[in-house]
Amino acid sequence: MGSIIVAILGFIVSTIGTVAGWVAGYSRSHRDKSQAIEDGIMVLLRARLIDIHVRYVENDEPCPVNVKDEADDVYKAYHALKGNGTGTHLYNEIMDAHIAKGVENSGI
Numbered sequence: 001m002g003s004i005i006v007a008i009l010g011f012i013v014s015t016i017g018t019v020a021g022w023v024a025g026y027s028r029s030h031r032d033k034s035q036a037i038e039d040g041i042m043v044l045l046r047a048r049l050i051d052i053h054v055r056y057v058e059n060d061e062p063c064p065v066n067v068k069d070e071a072d073d074v075y076k077a078y079h080a081l082k083g084n085g086t087g088t089h090l091y092n093e094i095m096d097a098h099i100a101k102g103v104e105n106s107g108i
Contacts, residue, residue: 038081045078049090057093062100071095 052071056063075091 042078042081042083045074045081046083046087046090048074049078049087049094052094053090056097057090063094063097064100068095068097068099 049071052063052067052074055061056067071091071094075087078087078091
């Protein structure tokens with residue numbers, strides 16, 4: 001009877017260890033994938049800020065208000081993902097760019 005209890009306890013401990021290992025591996029894999037998605041989104045957001053910056057700051061074109069609004073939305077998302085100071089610098093220069101008068105433009 002004692003050997004049956006030891007065998008059952010061994011099976012339970014082994015099963016718990018297996019399940020715990022699977023959960024840890026799944027969690028790590030999910031976390032890695034989530035991080036990759038966040039990194040990719042941050043790259044796209046930064047690229048959009050760069051595009052706007054090149055067109056309206058570097059080329060010294062008047063920047064329509066709706067493009068500044070878009071830059072604001074892009075920067076908020078970028079900053080929430082812990083984007084670095086490069087995005088902040090681009091954003092500040094976009095916000096400082098002169099505003100196009102009476103022009104609605106969908107951007108780049």
